[in-house]
Amino acid sequence: MNQIKNKGLVLPDVLVFIVVLLIVTGISFRLVYSVNQKAKIVKAKTEITQFAIAVENMKDDTGYYPVRLGAIFDQTPPAGMERNWHGPYATKMRDTVDDDTPLDPWGSPYFYQIPLTDVPPQTYLQTPEIGRFTGKPKTYTYPFTAPSGPAVLILTNYGITSAEVSINGTVIIPQREFRNHPRPQIITKNVNLIGGINTLTTWFASTPTDYFLIWIGVPSTKAAVPTSDYFIIGSYGRDKNSGGTGFDRDIIFNSKIYPNFQ
DSSP: OHHHHHHHTHHHHHHHHHHHHHHHHHHHHHHHHHHHHHHHHHHHHHHHHHHHHHHHHHHHHHSSBOSSGGGGGOSSOOTTOOTTOOOOOSOOOSOBOTTOOBBOTTSSBOEEEOOOOOSSOEEEEEOOOBOOOSSSOEEEEEEEEEOSEEEEEEEEEESOOSEEEEETTEEEEOGGGOOSOSSSEEEEEEEEEOSEEEEEEEEEOSOTTOEEEEEEEESSSSSOOOBSSOOEEEEOTTTTSSSOSGGGSOEEEETTSSSSBO
């Protein structure tokens, strides 16, 4: 009789053990995952700092920041940066995309932004302040005349976080690229224009009083010109999209602001 009672206790004991094991395993998994993501953030900041040093060294030698981040790996100087070039300024640590832009620990290209040097520009369109000051989301349309071929769109953003910019019906700047900081946020895009009338369209659903300015033109005979002002290097984090919180938060280094990481 005692043997039967003892056997009857085995199943509940095993079930309790399994439940406890599952709880411990779940907690351990979350801890390991959290530690792994924190390690990736530290790695991204370390790499961004190394890239920033390389970009600064390039500017110290040539007088300009490069137009693209991958230029720090170049064996020969980009056009306009031949004087005092001592590259390459960095060694590739992992895979890169086609233009040699390095990938962050989550496998996405690091983003890199500089304001273009204005020497001298050929301007096709320069907008006034554009923003949603009151009321429902709004669309603005700006027709402008330009020759067929490549041009540059420079958007200077003062706080807009929800908007979209299109040229001739093609989205050039999607909503995910807008954010509050830095102020101003500089977004630069290479665009192809049609000969004759082109149409810039902007759609807003953002905070009242915020706004941005758009300039479209050709800074010089080149599609893009290096600058000596400042640069931004960053990663979009775990979710690979602009914005977010926690592990999804953007990691942004701005050479013009201290502390550099925002």
